[in-house]
Amino acid sequence: MNKKRNIRVFMSLICIALLSLILLYNTELVDISSKVKANIVDSIKIVKVTEERSKIECKNLSITVRMPKLYCDNKNAERYINSFIRNNINSYINHKRQDIELQNNKQKTNILLEYNLAFQSKDVINIVIVKETKSGKNKFSTNKESYVFDLKTGQRIYIDNLLGEDENYKELIKSYINKTIDENKIDIDKNLVIIDKETNFIIVDGGLSIILDQNKDGKMREYEFKVPYDVFNNKVKSINTKNIIANVDTQTITQNNKYINSILNIPIIISSNKDIDKELNYKIRKDIMDFYNKVYESAKNYFDNVDVSKDKFVANVDYEVKKNSDDILSIKVTYHQYSGGAHEDYEDISYNIDMRSGRILKLSDLFKPNSDYIKVINNEIRRQIEELVKNNKEYEGIYQFESIEKDNKFYIEDNNIVIYFDLYKIAPFAAGIPEFKINNSIISHMLKEEYLEILK
Template sequence: MNKTMKWTSAVLAAGVLLGGSGLVGGTFVNAAATGGNTVKQATQQPSVVLKYKGQVLTQQGKIVDGNTMIPLTVLRDAFGLAIDYNSTTRTYSVGSDSMKLNLEVSDYGVSTDLNGYYIYSMTGNHEAKMINDRLYVPFKLLNDYLGIQGVYNPVQKSLELSKLVMNDIKITSVSLDKSNKNATIQIQYPKISGLTDEVQNTINTAFKKEAERFASEAEKEASRRDGTIEHKYDYSQTYVVTFNREGVLSIVVDQYGYSGGAHGGTIREGHTFSLKDGKKIELKDLLKAEPNYKQKLDKMLKQSTKDVAFPESTGGLTEKPAFFVSESGLAIFYQQYEIAPYAAGIPTYTFNFSSILPKGTNPFASFK
C-alpha cells in the first residue's frame, strides 16, 4: 500500500476555560472515551511539596491517579519561562523552539502540542488536568519533553525539581508549504545548529530529504484527485524531540494524509542520531552490551502486545524494529494496522534500558 494512503488523524478534545492564580486553562482528554465531558473540579487529592534549588515553592503539586501533577505556573515562577497568551487563537504558550508547549483553548476544551506536534501518551500519561480551577500538567510531560527532572522524597512527600543537562545544540523548525488546488500540504521538519558543519549538515540533510520526499508523494497522490471529490486532500508532517542528551538526539516524525473515507492515516518514523559523527544509531548500537537483546526484546514485546495484537500476529520483535529513545527508555512502536486494529493507534511499548542491559551499563557511553 502507498505510504500516503496510511496516514491518520487523532481525536482532539476536551477541557474548560477557567480562571485561577492569574492563569486560565483546561484539561486535554479523549472525547471518544469521555463523551466530551471534562474535569471541572477534582476531589481532594494528596499534595506534593515542590522544591527548586533547595527552596520550597509556594505552589504544591497533586497526585492524581498515581501521576504527579505540577501547576503550569511553576514553569513561570520557578524556571523563569514566560507564559504567553494569543487572544486570537486562545492559546497559552511556554518555552521556545522544539520545546514550546502550546495549550489551545476552544469551546470543547484545551489541546496540547509541542511546537505543533500533538502530544498523546506515546510513553505514558501526558494529559493535563484542571484541578480546582487551576491548570496542572503531569511531571512526566515536563520530564519527557521540557527538560525537567525530579527526585521524589517519600518521607517528606516532596519533589525536588531541576533542569536536565541537555546537548548544547539548538533545534528550530523549517516550514515547507506545497499546498495547491487539490490539497493542503503543510510540513514541519527540524533543523539542527551548534555542531560542526559536517555533522549538522549530515543530520539536517536527512530530515530535509525526508520532508521533500513526503511532499513529492503527497503532490503526486493529490494530482489523481478527480472532480467527484469536493474536499481537498490533506497532508501534514510534524515532529517532536523525545531525547536530547548524552550526545544522542532522538526525534519522532509523523506524516499524516487524508484523501477521503472515514479517516486518514499516519506513518511514524523514529530517528536517533549520534551528535559525535552524525550517524544514525541502530538498536544494535544501543544494546551491544547485551548479546541476546533480540531474544529479550522479542519476549518482552510478545508479553506486552498480547492483549491488543491481531490473533494472527505474534507482536514480537520485527526484522527492522521502529524505535525512538525517550527519558523513560527505549520505545518500540508498530505502524497502524501492523499488529492491531486502527483503534489501537500506533502501539508503543517502552522499556527501561536496565531491563535489557547488564547492570551498570550506559547505552550512550560510546556517543559522548
C-alpha cells in the same frame, strides 16, 4: 587639675570606644542586610515573561494570540523553551486553519489563545496555554495545555519527573480522582481516567491540578481535579533534568492548492557542531519533501485524470523530540496522509542520533555483537501484551505479535527504548501504532559500553 585631665581622657576613651562600637555595629548591619538582600534576590530570582500579540484572520476563522516570551539567565534554556512554546502554538494555529478550509464550515469560529503564569520559582516555571473557542452562536469551549520547564536546563518537566520516586503515584492519583468523582457524582467515565507521563497537570498551591479530556456526546470536555501533595507516599522530589544537547526549531511550509492541503513542520537541529547539523537537517528535510512530492504527484494525477469533484488530498508532517540529552537526540516524525476512504494513513519515522558523530542509529547498533536482544525484547513485548489483556479483556485477540525485526522501528525516551509497529503490522487500525517501552534494566547487560550510560 590632674584629676579633671584624667576625667577628660577617660571620657574621650569612652567616646572613642562607643564610636567604634557604633561604626562596627552599623558595618555589621550593612553587611547582614546585604547578605539577606542577596539571599532573597537569589531565592526568588524572577524570570521575565513578556508577550507578543497578533491576530490571524482567514476564511471563517479569527484567532487572537498572546504568545508568551520568556527571558532567563540561561540563554540556551531560554531559547529552547521559547522555541518549544512557539512551535506548539503555531502548529495548533495552522491545523485549526486547515480544519476550517477542509470542512467548508460557513460558521464563524473565534479563538482567543492566551497564557497564564501558574507557578514560578528559582528553577521551575509553569506556563499554561489557554484556548477559548467560540463557534456559531452557542458553542463555547475552553482548553488548557500546561507546560512545566526546568529553568536550569530548558527541559520539559513531566509528572514522573516530580513524582517518579513514588512508584505508585499513577494509582494514587487515579484512586483520588475516582473517589472525587464518586463523592461529587461527576458524569465522567472512570475507565478512561488514565495517568501516565503525558498527563496534563498544573502546579497549584498545595498540590497538582490534573486535567483530563474526555469525549462526551461527541464533544470533548475538560475536567480538572486538584490532588494534594499529602496523597503521595513520598515527598515531591527535587528536579534534576539533564542539559539539552541541541536546540530544535521548526520550519513550517504550508500549501493549499487545487490538489492538496498540506502542513509540513520540519525540525531544524541547531547544535555546537554545524557540520553535523547541516548533514542531519538536509536528510530530514529531504525525507519530508520526498513524502510531500509523492502525495502531491498522486493527487495531481488523480484530479487531472479521474475525479475533479473529490476533496483535496491531505499531507501533513509533525514531530516530537523524545530525548535531548546524554549525547542522544531522538526525534519522532509523523507522516499523515489522507486521500479519501474510510481511514487516514499515518506512519512514524524516528531519527535516533548520536550527536557525537551525527550517526543515525539502527536498533542493532545499540547492542553487543552476538547478543540475543531480539529474544529478550520479544519476551518483554509478549509480557506487556499479556498484561494489557489481563487488565482489559477488550484487548484479547487484538495483537498478532510474533517477533521484532533486527532493526525494528524505535525511539529513545528517558531510560527506555520504545519499540513500535506500523499500522496493521501487528494489530488492526483501531489499535493505532502499538508502542512498547523496553526499560534499560531489561537490556543493560547487552548494550554496548558507549550506550550504557546514555540509557541510564
